[in-house]
Amino acid sequence: MGAVIDSNVFIYAAIENSEYHKSAMNVIRSLDGWIVPTIVIYETVWNFRKLGFGTEEARELVEQILFDPRTSLVDDRRYLLGGFELLKELGLRHYIDSVILAIGKEAGALATYDKKLRNQATRLGIKLIPEVLE
Template identity: 80%
Template sequence: MGAVIDSNVFIYAAVEDSEYHRSAMDLIHSLDRWIVPTIVVYETVWNFRKLGFSNEDARELIEQILFDPRTSLVDDRQYLLEGFNLLQSLSLAHYVDSVILAIAKDVGALATYDKKLRNRARKLNIKLLPEVVE
């Protein structure tokens, strides 16, 4: 099974003492296809920076994502305008998540721990992974 992977899945998988570390590791290992929007790569690096990762550690983790045979990097240009359509009454602060949702709508599945994004995806009938987040 394949799914669009949100940056928080990669972050939780990388940070061993994070609350969802084991779940994120199990999730990414269970998928045979990782659909990774370009913006997710940027978000992951931004979060690595916030978490104090060194340039070398961040690069190594991004290389692992990009060169994993399960990774399909998405050219998200075709979804950039659809992101505005999915914003509806939300502020531009939700634009990146809207682009990720547009891609997940096409793919049919989204891996994320973001509760607000999960609620939006549920309304669009997008399969959520993990199925339950506590």
């Protein structure tokens, strides 16, 4: 099965002492296909910087994502306007999540640990991975 992967899945997988490390590793291993919007790469690198990762370490992790045979990098230009449709009552600070939701809606599945994003995905009928947060 393939799914859109949110940046927090890659971040939790990269940080061994994170609360969802084991779960994120299981999610990554279990998926046959990783649907990765380009915005997720930017967001992942931005968070790696915030977490104190060095340039080389971040580059290696991004290379692992980009060159994994399961990765399908999504040109998210098709979804940039659709993201506004999904914002509804939410403010612009949720725009990136709305673009990810638009892609997830088309793909049918979304891997994320973001509770707000999970709630929105549920309302849209998008399958969540993991199904339940521990």
